[in-house]
Amino acid sequence: MNKKLTLTLLGTVAVTGIVSLTPEGAHAADHISVHHMNYEEFDDKVKAGDNILSLEKSIGLDWTITAELGYDTVSGASPSWGPTTPFAGYQDRVNRAYDTAAAQNKTNQVIRSGKDPYRDGYMIQKYNLEDTRYSGGVNVTYRDSERNEWTLGGNYSQEEDYESMGINGQVLIYADSRKNRSYTIGSSLLFDKTLAFQKYDNFKNVQEWENIFNGNFEVGLSQVFTPNFYTTFTLYTGYKSGYLSNHYLTVLREIDIDNNGKIEDDEVFLGQDSRPDKRLSGGINIQGFYNINSWAVVRPRYKYFMDDWNVSSHQLGGKLNIKLTDTLTLAPGYSWYTQQGANFYRDPSANDPSFAATGYATSDLRLGDFNADAYELGISMKVFDSWRVNALAAYYKQSNGYESSWWVLGTTYEF
Amino acid sequence: MRLIKTCSMLVLLGFITMPTLAAEGLSIDLSGLNDKQPTAIVRAASKVVVSNPRYQVTESVSSTVYGSQSAINGLPNLKDKEENLTLSLPPMAASTSGDIKAVAVTDAAPKPDVSMLAFIDEWLGIEPVKPWEKGTLAKKEMKPGGMVPEFDVFSEKVFAYKQGSVGGSGVGGGGCGCN
Numbered sequence: 242m243n244k245k246l247t248l249t250l251l252g253t254v255a256v257t258g259i260v261s262l263t264p265e266g267a268h269a270a271d272h273i274s275v276h277h278m279n280y281e282e283f284d285d286k287v288k289a290g291d292n293i294l295s296l297e298k299s300i301g302l303d304w305t306i307t308a309e310l311g312y313d314t315v316s317g318a319s320p321s322w323g324p325t326t327p328f329a330g331y332q333d334r335v336n337r338a339y340d341t342a343a344a345q346n347k348t349n350q351v352i353r354s355g356k357d358p359y360r361d362g363y364m365i366q367k368y369n370l371e372d373t374r375y376s377g378g379v380n381v382t383y384r385d386s387e388r389n390e391w392t393l394g395g396n397y398s399q400e401e402d403y404e405s406m407g408i409n410g411q412v413l414i415y416a417d418s419r420k421n422r423s424y425t426i427g428s429s430l431l432f433d434k435t436l437a438f439q440k441y442d443n444f445k446n447v448q449e450w451e452n453i454f455n456g457n458f459e460v461g462l463s464q465v466f467t468p469n470f471y472t473t474f475t476l477y478t479g480y481k482s483g484y485l486s487n488h489y490l491t492v493l494r495e496i497d498i499d500n501n502g503k504i505e506d507d508e509v510f511l512g513q514d515s516r517p518d519k520r521l522s523g524g525i526n527i528q529g530f531y532n533i534n535s536w537a538v539v540r541p542r543y544k545y546f547m548d549d550w551n552v553s554s555h556q557l558g559g560k561l562n563i564k565l566t567d568t569l570t571l572a573p574g575y576s577w578y579t580q581q582g583a584n585f586y587r588d589p590s591a592n593d594p595s596f597a598a599t600g601y602a603t604s605d606l607r608l609g610d611f612n613a614d615a616y617e618l619g620i621s622m623k624v625f626d627s628w629r630v631n632a633l634a635a636y637y638k639q640s641n642g643y644e645s646s647w648w649v650l651g652t653t654y655e656f
Numbered sequence: 657m658r659l660i661k662t663c664s665m666l667v668l669l670g671f672i673t674m675p676t677l678a679a680e681g682l683s684i685d686l687s688g689l690n691d692k693q694p695t696a697i698v699r700a701a702s703k704v705v706v707s708n709p710r711y712q713v714t715e716s717v718s719s720t721v722y723g724s725q726s727a728i729n730g731l732p733n734l735k736d737k738e739e740n741l742t743l744s745l746p747p748m749a750a751s752t753s754g755d756i757k758a759v760a761v762t763d764a765a766p767k768p769d770v771s772m773l774a775f776i777d778e779w780l781g782i783e784p785v786k787p788w789e790k791g792t793l794a795k796k797e798m799k800p801g802g803m804v805p806e807f808d809v810f811s812e813k814v815f816a817y818k819q820g821s822v823g824g825s826g827v828g829g830g831g832c833g834c835n
Contacts, residue, residue, distance in 0.1 A: 468791075560802060
């Protein structure tokens with residue numbers, strides 16, 4: 242059945258530093274770095290390895306080029322609904338296939354093969370997954386005579402069932418020559434494709450490529466308050482359209498195939514995760530940067546998100562930078578997150594997790610209600626004048642029982 | 657360290673020249689220090705222009721290396737480093753007479769350089785931070801990514817993977833089948 246989930250871990254912010262109002266990639270000098278992340282979910286679920294090679298190089302005084310290459314692998318097992326009742330024989334197999342076809346004829350939603358003749362026979366099961374993703378991106382920044390920055394970038398990624406191609410641009414304008422305040426406007430356009438399961442036809446679900454458009458727009462304000470404190474404020478919005486469902490996730494649908502006005506025990510079917518084909522979202526992101534003293538810097542952050550799927554969230558956290566010695570720096574961090582789920586989400590562990598024959602439906606925990614805590618501790622050690630070794634360990638836990646951890650190891654060479 | 661030395665020299669030169677200028681009843685508009693055009697000096701009701709020899713373009717290299725997007729908090733960038741203007745000390749006597757030529761108000765006056773939102777500073781009581789006070793802000797750990805930006809990159813990936821909210825972390829980046 243499901244070969245895999247998607248390479249979720251490997252994408253969204255894959256080419257960070259290309260253009261960002263909160264420039265994670267704002268490195269202080271020409272550099273080249275390579276980092277590896279090992280990610281592992283508890284309960285033997287998904288494992289992932291993520292590798293990033295990044296480069297920043299200034300040409301003269303007015304131009305800077307940044308580039309990034311990524312290589313990621315995902316393996317393990319992904320949880321999804323599936324049947325557990327074994328086939329009683331050839332005729333049982335045929336009957337289930339005909340019932341599935343009848344269910345498909347009564348709904349415009351995608352019904353997946355894999356019917357269980359008993360409602361209670363459906364269980365959340367682990368399905369093996371394995372995939373590899375390659376990504377690359379480059380951007381160019383030009384500084385004009387006022388030292389305002391104009392950035393243009395592009396990125397591309399490819400995996401077995403997903404392709405992404407995008408462009409982005411950003412302008413940073415100073416309010417005045419004091420340069421204590423700047424305004425930023427940024428935008429990106431992504432043109433993606435995903436290999437999605439189609440409606441049940443000829444006793445199978447074939448996969449075809451579906452398009453996804455993703456546009457993002459941000460405006461930002463950066464304000465210096467004191468020689469030790471400044472903040473950034475960012476308003477962001479996004480619009481997605483096309484195939485936005487997760488075709489590797491399933492839901493349970495009740496479909497009255499015998500038209501008797503009742504849902505019998507054998508009239509529950511596997512349906513495709515189904516989401517609206519448009520999503521409008523937005524929010525605010527506020528970050529502070531405060532130099533406490535000569536050896537400690539704190540970076541608090543708050544982010545609010547909302548969309549027209551009724552998902553909303555608050556994220557509050559902060560990171561410390563503690564300079565233990567001239568060569569050794571500690572970087573502990575904590576983040577708290579709370580989310581209100583989508584209005585078409587139903588908890589798979591609820592007493593009745595099934596949906597109606599039509600309408601949007603998801604049992605994806607990521608679109609549900611939960612709180613989360615993330616803890617991390619990083620360390621960076623200068624081994625030579627311009628060469629650092631970096632390591633990080635992190636732990637993440639959601640109130641719905643999900644847990645994961647990851648570690649990062651890498652090195653940065655400045656030149 | 658060299659930035660600190662440069663700033664110290666600026667302060668020292670300021671103290672040295674201040675009495676002379678004060679005696680002449682002059683006030684200097686420092687906002688145009690980074691401009692290549694002549695800097696206006698107001699004496700009473702008349703406007704005078706100081707020719708560039710009064711000021712000297714010198715290379716003042718900071719020990720802090722400023723990279724792309726350091727500009728987000730108004731920090732000096734590479735070109736700023738190269739074109740820091742410092743007051744040339746001698747000849748002091750000439751600086752208040754020979755080099756200063758009274759002229760009529762002309763189009764050569766610097767353009768207004770006040771932010772439209774400057775009133776916010778007044779409301780909030782924000783004192784403008786001078787360029788030479790931004791050494792701390794220029795530290796790498798004061799940047800959004802901190803000492804090791806890759807740490808944040810990976811954390812953001814995990815959050816994007818496991819949480820339903822999207823966006824707000826910059827407009828760059830490729831897509832994936834995250835949903």
